[in-house]
Amino acid sequence: MSHPEVFETVAGVQARLDAVRATGASVGFVPTMGYLHEGHASLIDAAVAADDLTVVSIFVNPLQFAPDEDLTEYPRDFEADLACCGEHGADLVFHPSVSEVYPEGAGEPVVVGAVGGPLEGASRPSHFAGVATVVSRLFRIIGCCRAYLGEKDFQQMAVVRRMAADLGLPVEVVGCPIVREADGLALSSRNVYLEPGERRQAPVLHRALLAGAEALATGVVDPGVVVAVMEAVLNEAPDLVLDYAAVVDPDTFVVPEGIAGGTRIRLLVAGRLGHTRLIDNVGATAP
Numbered sequence: 001m002s003h004p005e006v007f008e009t010v011a012g013v014q015a016r017l018d019a020v021r022a023t024g025a026s027v028g029f030v031p032t033m034g035y036l037h038e039g040h041a042s043l044i045d046a047a048v049a050a051d052d053l054t055v056v057s058i059f060v061n062p063l064q065f066a067p068d069e070d071l072t073e074y075p076r077d078f079e080a081d082l083a084c085c086g087e088h089g090a091d092l093v094f095h096p097s098v099s100e101v102y103p104e105g106a107g108e109p110v111v112v113g114a115v116g117g118p119l120e121g122a123s124r125p126s127h128f129a130g131v132a133t134v135v136s137r138l139f140r141i142i143g144c145c146r147a148y149l150g151e152k153d154f155q156q157m158a159v160v161r162r163m164a165a166d167l168g169l170p171v172e173v174v175g176c177p178i179v180r181e182a183d184g185l186a187l188s189s190r191n192v193y194l195e196p197g198e199r200r201q202a203p204v205l206h207r208a209l210l211a212g213a214e215a216l217a218t219g220v221v222d223p224g225v226v227v228a229v230m231e232a233v234l235n236e237a238p239d240l241v242l243d244y245a246a247v248v249d250p251d252t253f254v255v256p257e258g259i260a261g262g263t264r265i266r267l268l269v270a271g272r273l274g275h276t277r278l279i280d281n282v283g284a285t286a287p
């Protein structure tokens with residue numbers, strides 16, 4: 001168990017990281033909004049395994065919440081987060097205030113490229129601009145590093161990768177596999193909001209994805225048919241309000257016309273159970 005150093009100011013964390021990099025050490029960075037779970041812990045583990053120093057940011061970013069979303073209710077537990085960072089060997093925790101990250105207010109949001117347009121981008125129109133804006137600021141603050149992001153937010157990861165490339169930031173984005181409960185539900189800080197009946201239905205997202213991947217594996221080449229297979233499974237959950245089930249190219253997020261053998265695709269689903277919005281995805285390659 002380590003005891004991470006906590007920094008609340010940009011100047012403080014930058015001075016520490018500059019000194020670290022001056023020794024030739026590599027920096028691993030795990031950006032989070034806190035309320036850490038085993039999914040975040042797996043990102044910290046990946047950073048600790050690959051880099052000399054691991055920094056975790058804990059910052060609930062107001063810019064990525066729409067006015068009707070759960071910013072004020074977003075779960076927070078800084079002491080537990082710190083303990084999690086320590087247990088997993090993180091060296092530094094960056095825990096800034098809103099004014100530290102946005103000293104002159106939010107300013108102009110970062111423009112998100114085409115990968116941020118469909119799916120989450122269509123359902124939550126200002127969300128990716130908020131994510132790209134905060135992550136660009138965090139990347140500038142942390143400096144040259146490897147950044148570890150979870151594949152659960154697969155489209156977010158693509159948006160962040162694109163943003164880092166477009167802005168020429170010296171950051172390599174490393175995608176890490178989704179961590180799941182035993183029944184398949186992808187870990188998420190928002191799972192705490194699920195009522196018991198909703199929690200029982202929540203694994204349907206993963207089951208739908210597996211059914212879609214299975215259809216693909218058995219020779220279905222029409223993306224529309226794969227989507228229909230997923231929707232049929234999702235319909236088994238009486239309280240799920242489906243947002244989308246989709247099959248896209250994992251790099252461009254464009255729906256392929258047909259799925260030729262050897263093609264990599266991503267299957268994604270999103271829906272609402274009660275007040276809780278859930279998303280999930282799996283990757284597959286056509287046989």
Ligand code: PAF
Nearest residue numbers: 031032033061131134153
């Ligand atoms: O995935 C998250 O927790 C957030 O969107 C991120 C990347 C930390 C930006 O606020």
